[in-house]
Amino acid sequence: MRAVRFEGDGKIALREVERPSPGPFDLLIRVEACGICGTDRHIVKGEFGASPPVTLGHEFSGIVESVGSGVTRFRVGERITADPNHGCGLCAPCREGKVNLCENLQPLGVRRDGGFADYALVPEAQAHALPLSIPPLHGAFCEPLACCIHGVDLAGLKTGASVIVLGGGVIGMLVVQLARLAGATRVVMATRQADKRALAQSIGATATVDPSGDDFLRRLIGESGLFPGGADAVFECAGVPETVTQMLKLTKRGGTAVLLGVLPPEARVAIEPLGLLLREVRLQASFLNPFTHARAAELIASGTVKVEPLISRTITLEEASDAIRQPAPRGEIRTLVVP
Amino acid sequence: MRAVRFEGDGKIALREVERPSPGPFDLLIRVEACGICGTDRHIVKGEFGASPPVTLGHEFSGIVESVGSGVTRFRVGERITADPNHGCGLCAPCREGKVNLCENLQPLGVRRDGGFADYALVPEAQAHALPLSIPPLHGAFCEPLACCIHGVDLAGLKTGASVIVLGGGVIGMLVVQLARLAGATRVVMATRQADKRALAQSIGATATVDPSGDDFLRRLIGESGLFPGGADAVFECAGVPETVTQMLKLTKRGGTAVLLGVLPPEARVAIEPLGLLLREVRLQASFLNPFTHARAAELIASGTVKVEPLISRTITLEEASDAIRQPAPRGEIRTLVVP
Amino acid sequence: MRAVRFEGDGKIALREVERPSPGPFDLLIRVEACGICGTDRHIVKGEFGASPPVTLGHEFSGIVESVGSGVTRFRVGERITADPNHGCGLCAPCREGKVNLCENLQPLGVRRDGGFADYALVPEAQAHALPLSIPPLHGAFCEPLACCIHGVDLAGLKTGASVIVLGGGVIGMLVVQLARLAGATRVVMATRQADKRALAQSIGATATVDPSGDDFLRRLIGESGLFPGGADAVFECAGVPETVTQMLKLTKRGGTAVLLGVLPPEARVAIEPLGLLLREVRLQASFLNPFTHARAAELIASGTVKVEPLISRTITLEEASDAIRQPAPRGEIRTLVVP
Amino acid sequence: MRAVRFEGDGKIALREVERPSPGPFDLLIRVEACGICGTDRHIVKGEFGASPPVTLGHEFSGIVESVGSGVTRFRVGERITADPNHGCGLCAPCREGKVNLCENLQPLGVRRDGGFADYALVPEAQAHALPLSIPPLHGAFCEPLACCIHGVDLAGLKTGASVIVLGGGVIGMLVVQLARLAGATRVVMATRQADKRALAQSIGATATVDPSGDDFLRRLIGESGLFPGGADAVFECAGVPETVTQMLKLTKRGGTAVLLGVLPPEARVAIEPLGLLLREVRLQASFLNPFTHARAAELIASGTVKVEPLISRTITLEEASDAIRQPAPRGEIRTLVVP
Numbered sequence A, B, C, D: 001m002r003a004v005r006f007e008g009d010g011k012i013a014l015r016e017v018e019r020p021s022p023g024p025f026d027l028l029i030r031v032e033a034c035g036i037c038g039t040d041r042h043i044v045k046g047e048f049g050a051s052p053p054v055t056l057g058h059e060f061s062g063i064v065e066s067v068g069s070g071v072t073r074f075r076v077g078e079r080i081t082a083d084p085n086h087g088c089g090l091c092a093p094c095r096e097g098k099v100n101l102c103e104n105l106q107p108l109g110v111r112r113d114g115g116f117a118d119y120a121l122v123p124e125a126q127a128h129a130l131p132l133s134i135p136p137l138h139g140a141f142c143e144p145l146a147c148c149i150h151g152v153d154l155a156g157l158k159t160g161a162s163v164i165v166l167g168g169g170v171i172g173m174l175v176v177q178l179a180r181l182a183g184a185t186r187v188v189m190a191t192r193q194a195d196k197r198a199l200a201q202s203i204g205a206t207a208t209v210d211p212s213g214d215d216f217l218r219r220l221i222g223e224s225g226l227f228p229g230g231a232d233a234v235f236e237c238a239g240v241p242e243t244v245t246q247m248l249k250l251t252k253r254g255g256t257a258v259l260l261g262v263l264p265p266e267a268r269v270a271i272e273p274l275g276l277l278l279r280e281v282r283l284q285a286s287f288l289n290p291f292t293h294a295r296a297a298e299l300i301a302s303g304t305v306k307v308e309p310l311i312s313r314t315i316t317l318e319e320a321s322d323a324i325r326q327p328a329p330r331g332e333i334r335t336l337v338v339p
């Protein structure tokens, strides 16, 4: 079978490899779609730790082709989505139930073979059922959605809350929808590209704003802005220092700023402790998807979260290595690799 | 009667003023003790907003001398502690129950007359009973204790938690005790002065450390440190940029950093977003004492929290203005003004 | 002016009384609408404590006619909704922030004059702004909505939750909407009358069920039911013993049963402790509207919660006493008195 | 080796069985102590489901004798305590992180072989380290302690809270200590036997009361009782209908009643819905020990929780079957089997 292999030192290529056979507790699935995420690009550039040689791709789903002898819950022909992250169960964070903070994470598509391939192995404990009736590409959104569910859970939104989302990529677009679902009645998307703002509005943002320009904060939270004094919750979904600075200023008294974005290790951002104190701000980082993948699968299965408009294009396995090596094209939300 | 008046422009002096008479819902109390807080010094230097001319002093208690006609719960001769902060009930934060974030706070001793005086007015809604049987000076600690209770509540400590407290002033000393009370079994006080470390140990810290020197972090959370990888909760009680930086580094995976310290408005502190994300840190600011003053009064009344060792010296009203004008003497925890 | 007076001993009548004049912190409002609630009927029958002679009506809103000298936030001509419940600020629950559990509640329309009248007094602290642009009758729904917001907050719903609502009165109809708003994707209304089920479906219930018949539980949570094993949250909104029994059986492992219904003092319900333990059920009572009235006003102002279909009929002040004396007509959701 | 085998139909006997050898992810431990719990007695009487033939005993610890090839964290000669309960990882509750509510629990000592034996197998994922320096019998208390930690966590105690514990068995004695650790300053133990009350007082209860007699409630929460109006939290640790009734009456406005006791399946208890509503009571069931066993091990390791006084007697494997068959002797807290 074919697999997009990261071989270290910036090398990534489509290779012919042997089709794996499932261990006793594994499913072998025929991959239907696997999303290209910023993390894949970081891995190839050497900016994010991986275990080459390895098949990349951690946002995928597919059809069960065969199952190991110990598998009890899945059958050949069913559709599943893979949760690439699974706690070791032995380290201190795992034993506190903080499985996303496991000290020994071995994510599929990063440290074990993932989904940019014709077939992939998924341990039963990491497989979640999806109905055959949904469009086959949608399953690839379960993983990012599960991460966003965790972030929105941590925000503790109350019905009627005001929300600002910084960054109009796939994470921002999913957070907009989840914030609406969680009771926020006013959700503003801030992103620089006009087409992303239009998209946000079409999937649930109640307003959008271009963050360019010095007067961004004033326009948004000034006296005659949309949210005078700030929003109940602000989600950082851009992954740049500028938006980290902004999120803390945009949070209103008693509000919460949720950090979802992955910044480079060397990035530093200056905060104003007195301002945070007087407004009693909470800054909450949100990392991965602890115990949220099943809920993500259900929201995708029921069509509650709209992902069709987030598919920018589909490409083949042959095109995948190049697409990963290059920066995301302007305007792209998610590119899916369809084997 | 005598009162320490802040008259604006750095002017503070003991003045003879008329003894106030209680409005219908007020208590007039004879002040027994009023603590000098860093905020008093900031006010005189013009670094913290106040409403001169005003009698300073917001950490006080005393004996009821007379009561207004509408007062129902207090009698002449009883001891009370004043909660200087009271929400307006009309602004948006008040109506969400976030009374500490009230947009119209008029704190006693800051914007209304306070406790550096022979007598003080306290609205019934801001008075809390204390037994006559406790030492008369202890009531002056209810206000800082109430602020610390809020901070420790926000940390959400679990039984068996590890805690680091940065700063060995009165706030740090109270947080050490409250963290132990809330189930932390390992509480480390970090402060530079040896006598403060000794004091901390005597009131409940399970270990202490001198934060001076480059290897502070390594000594504390390095592999052979007290808390390898960090503590479940870190409390910033020093109010300087250095400790704000430290608190975020000292917090372990899934842990919480509580910001209690008041920094100058211009202070900026650089944070490392990626580190916060990978450890999923929560930074929680804690401001004032919403709905915690009654609990503080009870902990003082029962002697559960030890405050006797936190009284560095007592001074007279005559000495108060000078003491407030000057920086706190080295080694001081709390100076109480006893009229 | 005219006012519906409860005069004790089952006596209720429309009387001509003097139009009150506002104290310094009061608003005088011209009532636009005031809902008839089950509590009003209980008061007249002597089943619920009140302070006769008193003007009944606690679900009302209107236009500011005049204001006291100390009022700062409202002007003549503005529309407001009244929160009838206000903590005393002095009792133990109030000082813990549990203002709904105040030991000295003096609700408007129960112990102080309320809204079945041409005019009513509302303390500024209990008034919340509503825009003039909304239909004038909608403000009468803020109070029940605020109670329901509290109940739904206490349920701690997560996005994707399953919910059962028992009882299709105004409380049930509001809870259905709020549960959807708070992220529940599957909300079942159980009520006996078909037209109420149809109404529930039209405002957001994803399914409805008739609770009549022995097989109700099996139909709902049996293996081939809508929610096999139970729902994440079940709301008791009928106020009868039967539904209290049901709510605990319908709650799934780790789920929450919220008790909103007011039952007679003598009602007793048998629970099964082992079943609750093995499923680790939480039974949470929800009483009144602590710090939720402002949010209710906003949800009504924005039209987010639909109340138009909940208005069964409007009647005049002349008709009010009779309507209160009689049981609610079959099928009624809410009758509004329009002076 | 010797093992106490439950063979179904009320049969329990000490048998010679083959010493098991560890699978790749198992530890074989030499058992040092295993507590006899009420559940063991229920199993033998057929009142609690088990999988005979099976070695009973789920509260045990011991010394690692050998390890499977895949074990990475434990070495021969180390001491461990076993968490008998481990979620399957595949069912819906497990995937929500509610591992104690797993639909497929196979507890050691109930459905898989447990600790009343010379040796026992413990999967690495269920083993937690204990230091060799502590008394060898103490490890047997980790399991009940872990269950109590969960219950006390769920109560959400605040510093200064008042607590009532109903039932002076091992669960009650541990809850008393944990409640104190979690910040409760007033903890009352209610149990009928005087020696249990004395014991409770010696390990941290601030008062005790004999629940016998009609005036129990009045004595405890009447106007001149210890807790007028009730306690912030009440823990049911007796497992009888009478105490379930009591716990809901003893809970004060806004308080929580935690149900820990296991009652017979047929037990029914009458509740008063209106009382629960007006006081806004929360009834929270607490089942097993999700993610709390590591904390229990630490509290035992550090000696923070006192268990020495809870050891009523130690018996041999030969004596175990009889001891399990008979009811617990009056006055017994915990009997430990020492192979």
Ligand SMILES: NC(=O)c1ccc[n+]([C@@H]2O[C@H](COP(=O)([O-])OP(=O)(O)OC[C@H]3O[C@@H](n4cnc5c(N)ncnc54)[C@H](OP(=O)(O)O)[C@@H]3O)[C@@H](O)[C@H]2O)c1
Binding pocket: A037, A038, A039, A144, A147, A166, A167, A168, A169, A170, A171, A172, A190, A191, A192, A193, A194, A196, A211, A237, A238, A239, A240, A242, A243, A259, A260, A261, A262, A263, A286, A287, A288, A289, A332, A333
């Ligand atoms: N925490 C987690 O568990 C988790 C999980 C998955 C992903 N992530 C991280 O989440 C972040 C977002 O992921 P993604 O896939 O959505 O990334 P993405 O496609 O790169 O989207 C980021 C968006 O941010 C916008 N942006 C850039 N600079 C901005 C600025 N100064 N102000 C406002 N918007 C700005 C860009 O749109 P415009 O050009 O329109 O401004 C861009 O579309 C990444 O850092 C990713 O690594 C975190």
Ligand SMILES: NC(=O)c1ccc[n+]([C@@H]2O[C@H](COP(=O)([O-])OP(=O)(O)OC[C@H]3O[C@@H](n4cnc5c(N)ncnc54)[C@H](OP(=O)(O)O)[C@@H]3O)[C@@H](O)[C@H]2O)c1
Binding pocket: B037, B038, B039, B144, B147, B166, B167, B168, B169, B170, B171, B172, B190, B191, B192, B193, B194, B196, B211, B237, B238, B239, B240, B242, B243, B259, B260, B261, B262, B263, B286, B287, B288, B289, B328, B332, B333
């Ligand atoms: N959030 C609230 O509601 C609230 C309420 C009251 C007070 N506060 C604030 O809390 C802070 C503490 O108040 P306080 O009255 O305890 O103040 P304080 O008496 O000034 O104590 C601060 C202590 O911090 C220590 N310190 C200074 N630099 C340090 C460093 N680099 N590392 C470690 N320790 C350092 C000092 O002791 P060494 O010389 O031994 O290092 C000093 O004793 C202040 O900023 C105050 O304004 C906040």
Ligand SMILES: NC(=O)c1ccc[n+]([C@@H]2O[C@H](COP(=O)([O-])OP(=O)(O)OC[C@H]3O[C@@H](n4cnc5c(N)ncnc54)[C@H](OP(=O)(O)O)[C@@H]3O)[C@@H](O)[C@H]2O)c1
Binding pocket: C037, C038, C039, C144, C147, C166, C167, C168, C169, C170, C171, C172, C190, C191, C192, C193, C194, C196, C211, C237, C238, C239, C240, C242, C243, C259, C260, C261, C262, C263, C286, C287, C288, C289, C332, C333
């Ligand atoms: N906790 C609070 O803060 C708060 C605030 C306001 C009101 N309440 C209480 O909440 C409850 C509901 O108020 P409401 O104004 O909506 O009352 P309501 O108009 O009387 O509605 C109750 C509904 O319950 C249904 N019902 C009766 N028996 C039932 C059964 N066995 N199974 C299922 N449904 C049944 C009835 O509809 P069908 O005929 O179709 O079955 C009825 O419409 C009342 O007890 C009220 O006092 C509580």
Ligand SMILES: NC(=O)c1ccc[n+]([C@@H]2O[C@H](COP(=O)([O-])OP(=O)(O)OC[C@H]3O[C@@H](n4cnc5c(N)ncnc54)[C@H](OP(=O)(O)O)[C@@H]3O)[C@@H](O)[C@H]2O)c1
Binding pocket: D037, D038, D039, D144, D147, D166, D167, D168, D169, D170, D171, D172, D190, D191, D192, D193, D194, D196, D211, D237, D238, D239, D240, D242, D243, D259, D260, D261, D262, D263, D286, D287, D288, D289, D328, D332, D333
């Ligand atoms: N939820 C969980 O995860 C979990 C875990 C472990 C155990 N449990 C359960 O927790 C309960 C307690 O366990 P245990 O091992 O401590 O049991 P235990 O040794 O039987 O202790 C129960 C105590 O309750 C007291 N008691 C009996 N009737 C009473 C009454 N009417 N009022 C007050 N006290 C009364 C008895 O002492 P006096 O004779 O002095 O009254 C007895 O010592 C059991 O039901 C057990 O199955 C639950």
Ligand SMILES: [Zn+2]
Binding pocket: A087, A088, A089, A090, A091, A092, A093, A094, A101, A102, A103, A104, A105
């Ligand atoms: Zn792990």
Ligand SMILES: [Zn+2]
Binding pocket: B087, B088, B089, B090, B091, B092, B093, B094, B101, B102, B103, B104, B105
């Ligand atoms: Zn206010």
Ligand SMILES: [Zn+2]
Binding pocket: C087, C088, C089, C090, C091, C092, C093, C094, C101, C102, C103, C104, C105
């Ligand atoms: Zn009150």
Ligand SMILES: [Zn+2]
Binding pocket: D087, D088, D089, D090, D091, D092, D093, D094, D101, D102, D103, D104, D105
């Ligand atoms: Zn399971």
